[in-house]
Amino acid sequence: MSPALVSEVQTICKEDELVESHEYHKGVKHLCGRGLKKLPRKYILPALERPLLSTKDGATNLKLPIIDIAQLQGPDRVHALESLSKACQEYGFFQLINHGIASESVLDMIQAARKFFELPFEERSKYMSKDQSAPVRYGTSFNQNKDRVFCWRDFIKLNCHPLSDVLPHWPSSPAELRQAVVNYSKETRSLYLMLAKAILESLGLVETEKDIDENGSCDLLKEFEDGSQLIVANFYPSCPEPDLTLGIPPHSDYGFLTLLLPDEEVKGLQIQHEGRWVTVEPVPNSFVVNVGDHLEIFSNGKYRSVLHRVLVNPLKSRMSIASLHTLPFNSMIRPSPKLVNDANPRRYKDTDFATFIQYMASHEHKNKNFLESRRLTQLGDA
Template sequence: MDLANEGDETTSLVGAYDEYYQMGVRSLMEKENIKKVPNKYILSEAERPNYNLEINNTNLINLPVIDFAQLQASNRSLVINSLAKACQDYGFFQLVNHGIKGDVIDRMKDASKRFFELPSSERSKYMSNDMCSPVRYGTSFNQNNDKVYCWRDFLKLSCHPALSQNFPHHWPSSPLDLSEEGSQIVVMNWYPACPEPELTLGMPPHSDYGLLTLLLQDEQVEGLQIQHQGTWLNLKPIPNSFVVNVGDHLEVSSC
């Protein structure tokens, strides 16, 4: 089966291949000789990345760096002010000295890598088009409706850890159902090498819908961009740091 983008004939067959594409980019690359990006992944010209935007000092963004350990120090109020300003001015900051050991981070990265290296038959056990599934392996945010897919595969795990006994008594007593619903999720993204990176994106421009996102960058492959004052800028990773992103819910609730 040749899924390369080669004229009208391939274009007319794209719909027939939708189910095949939903198996993920890695499966596509494992089973096919991909030399061109299939139409299902090609963005419109207006949405395509600026492939000429190279990583250099002129388009790098230096986000505020928040030292978590300093929140316990005598200058706590200064750090809190810096944190508030970072959220207001950028909506992002880089978090260091967060207390998560380097070997834990390394094992988390390794576990993610090993999952995506599993055979397709094993990975596909967790494939789901149900966006609310507690465990979901997929390739696009909404594979049922998305006209163009992202050039990525992901594994999403819903997490609901037991609440600490130290905090619930501080919560408002009314309404009674205030604390009944909430969620924490872990998402592992895998972005395979692309034969035509100027035509597609691993993740399109977006904002996160939750309160906060803690993002662990791959230090070996740069590619994360943040929009600041209308311009997309590259973010260079700091080893063992997290990029913290203010989500839509926190933005709305803090207005």
């Protein structure tokens, strides 16, 4: 046997040992501490699923539609609502500017998340859990219990509602993490509710903002106000062979709306637009907002959740903060009756968060397969 073949066999054996000892389940950051020069097989995607980092694909940048909160709150609201509706229909994504969230809250959230990922593995591992409804969960990949190929990501997910119930379960280290997440979650929650009102109005479910009285008692908004919120900090270490893997594979978000704080220095978010993958061009001091599966169901398909994925970088690590919002965990998501008629028949089954958790626990999450499982195959099928 040649020396090269012996070396290859030894490498494969070592990788198998890593799998058997669950080293990959400890996360990408832990793995990178071993001084990787090549990508382990566990992270190498099949050839057809790899990102094509060429001028035909990865180098194509996209500027998303801009939605200005100042316009939504001003005399030009009608025009802003039209732009919002168009963005949700044609892109499923938009950039939100003039959002009003204090820069201190944003910086504190980013710095606290970075410090968490810098903690020793023994400290981070205290929050590992297979329970997808846990108030705090540290993990890796997308669904490490089901993924055949792992993606190049570590994450911490923090359930943020109600804060009084979940706060005691959050990490106490780094010391500033809890307060940073509390402040950030409150501000993003207020921003989401403002957007939810605009979404309802753009769908014609509320005639004008005046229909919502000063106490916010519009029936449609009551469930939104008590809805769930999940803050997810994503960490993508630099990768030795970024053309062989992804930070997150193609997927759609399960909820109503996601407010994403992207890394402004390291691009990586791609969306599928007009049949091809395009890289989102970051806009300073903005959020990237995207339609989730629940909003697609609620709007009976008028607004659509769109496939997106994350590239990794060969030289720099990357981090993003996502705030995922939807109705309460025990709510039933269904097409709004006002959006169902003979011309636009009901397109989706009722669903709830428990159904999503059950699906995620038993399936590898790929593309929009959860939403497809809720799609009606024939009219009248409930």
